[in-house]
Amino acid sequence: MALIDGKGRLFGKINIVDLLILLLIISIAGGVYLIFFGRSDKQVVETSKVVYDFEITNVNKDFVDAITPGDPIRDSTRGNELGTVVSKTSRNATMLNEDLINGRYVIADVPNAYDVVITIEAKANITPANIIVGGAEVKVGKKFFIKGKGYANQGFVTKMTLVGQ
């Protein structure tokens, strides 16, 4: 039997073009998987405990009070675990405003609003390029939508510490 028959079929069964399209689809699917899921665990050098600060700004007192040490924190977009609350600190929320009379910027308190910094502890996979918690790269400046027990909001990682390093 010829490799490709008179109808352009491989071994008389599969169309060579169909086969190539199938391979392309598999390659694209593999690429998508690598982009969205594959990077997280590649080149894992070690696992380590990390402690990081996560800041949520301009919330009310009830929100601050709802955050309790021991709360598990999840990424509310992907559902992955991002660690456990160790502690929290809060202060009056502030805004950077323009003082046009005196030509300067001033930091002004926002009445009845708070900025809260949640300290979170988690186990992380450490690679040369990333610190990965629950499949997500956690680093200063990274924005997350988080969810705890009875509260959810968005904020940024503001501090990152590798425990024991």
Next chain:
Amino acid sequence: MLLDEKGKLFGKISIIDIGVLLLIAVLMGGVYYKFFMVDKNQNAAKFDTIEYKILVEEVRQQSVDAIEIGANIYDVKTDSPMGKIVDKEVLPATDQLTKADGTMVIAEKPERFNVIVTIQVPGVETEYGFRANGRMDLNRESQQVMDTRMIILETKIVDVKNLSK
């Protein structure tokens, strides 16, 4: 006959199938060029040391602290090494402000900083410009994501030069 009455080349392969095959080949070539191709003459032995400066604007003290001299920079998409931070200069963040009387001043923003980060990376200089690791164009005023293991920030390239010349 080159094309038969069914639109098949030599009576075997559809001309549309050929088109699809060519499209796949072009796509695969594009992907290879984008992610794997580097300029000619750019094996490691022929790389120069390219030094470029990036400006990080209006960040807070936590971000300043997380920019560590000696930290490696990675490509945000591929995690490929893209150089090392060799210096950082911290300046007060300022901006133009139009006062109530119509005059303009340069006013300092309290608790906000601009950081000029100096990065060295193996790269090539051609008549068209500079390329880090032969892949990433380094152009003044272009945006660049600074991605280290500890921090990720949007920045702007403000200077680039070849230290090997």
